[in-house]
Amino acid sequence: MNRRVVHQPGGFTSVELLLVLALSAVILGGAVVSYGTLMRSQPSASSMVAVPLGVTRTQAFYGTVSTTVDVGMAPQYGALSLAEELREQFLADTLSATAVYCLPRDGINTWKPSLIAYNPSTDDELDxxxxxxxxxxxxxxxxxxxxxxxxxxxxxxxxxxxxASIFVLGYSKYSGYLKVNAIYDIDLIRFTGVTEPNGIHASVKRYASVAASTTPSTLSYMGGYDVFFPPSIPSPTNAAQWSTDGFAPLFVTFERASRLALRETPSTIDRFKRAYERPFYFIWWPDPSARHLGAVTSTLATTDPRQAYNQMAGRSAFMFTVPMFPAL
Structure with missing residues (x-):
């Protein structure tokens, strides 16, 4: 009995070849984008700036002794990953806190205690x-x-x-003391000197107790991020052209609405008394992915509390709403 043999054509059809080529283009394109992102996130010689912070600042900021610090120029995607990591730590710290106090500063924060003396019988309520x-x-x-x-x-x-310094307090096992779980320092320093790199050095740093520490101590630097923002209007001879560059406010405080019973002068203070029962903050950190800190104008009326911070909208991906007393 004769068996008929049917020969199948070899290779791919034109449709199959086009499909394979299209898939290959998608995969290679994704690989190129990923590789490009990785390369941009790596600090290079051209993207690093030797910032003359001075010994006093480097010791207060990082616990090291140096006159300069090498910092990535914005936009800095390497610092962005550190900022994301610090964001998660900040959320964890504030979530378990008993109280959060934001204090503004003009200079360097030189006080980083793990304990603060407090007698609830005689000392005032810290509300x-x-x-x-x-x-x-x-x-x-x-x-x-x-x-x-x-x-x-x-x-x-x-x-x-x-x-600004953000004090994150927790439950204390020490009688007569408040426990400081962590302090977050936010600092912006403007450099305009002829021999200095012109721009603004911005940093957010976390200080906490060493894990093995069982006694009261000064909090130690535990990590953070920094970035150097160039002027929004590059001009090596005229710093006045970018004199309005900055990042402010770093936070605003919304007090309890019940405090409207106490009318204060100036009346603009009262516009922030909006919290129903639980006072809270809006907090902003400088964004390493921003190209500069050029000023943005707020156009709202002075009676509106948003007029004081409306210009911060869209300037940073690192914006927080934090209760003053998270444990309540």
């Missing part, structure tokens, strides 16, 4: 950042000039502070 500042000045030997007695932007007619 606002101003009460917390007054307490540490009166009972912890802190200089009154270290942190500003300040209540939100555009209230007192003075310049908005460029730096």
């Amino acid at each position: 606002t950042p101003q009460k917390f500042r007054a307490h540490i000045v009166a009972h912890a030997g802190v200089s009154a000039s270290l942190y500003r007695d300040y209540r939100n932007p555009l209230n007192d007619g003075v310049a908005v502070p460029q730096n």
Whole structure:
């Protein structure tokens, strides 16, 4: 019996070849984009700036002794990954906190305690950042000039502070003391000198106790990120052209609405008394993926609390809403 043999054609059809080529293009294109992103995120010689912070700042910031620090020029995607990591740590710290106090500064933060003396029987209730500042000045030997007695932007007619310290308090096992779980320092430093790299050095740093520490101590640098923002209007001879560059406010405080019973002067203070029961903050960190810190104008009315911070919209992916008393 004869068996008919049918020969199948070899190779691929034109449709199959086109499909394979299309899939290959998609895969190769994704690989190129991923590789390009990795290469851009790596610091290179041309993207690094030797910032003359000075010994005082480097020791206060990082616990090291150096006159300069090599910092990536914005946009800096390597620093962006560090900022994302710090964001997760900040959310974890504030989630488990008993109290969060934001204090504005003009200079360097030189005070990083793990404990703060407090007697609940005799000391005042610390229900606002101003009460917390007054307490540490009166009972912890802190200089009154270290942190500003300040209540939100555009209230007192003075310049908005460029730096801030965020005290994250937790449950204390030490009788007569408040426990400081962590401190976050935000600092912006402008450099305009002829021999200096022109721009703004911005950093966010976390300080906490060493894991093995079982005794009261000064908090240690535990990580953070920094980035150097070039002027929005590059001009090596005229710093006035980018004099409005900056990143402020770093935070605003919304007090309890019940405090409207206490009318204060100037009346612009009262516009921030909007929290129903739980006071809270809006907090902003500088974004390493931004190209510069060029000023943005707010156009809202002065009676609107948003007028003090509306210009921060869209300037940073690192914006937080944090209760003053998360445990409540």
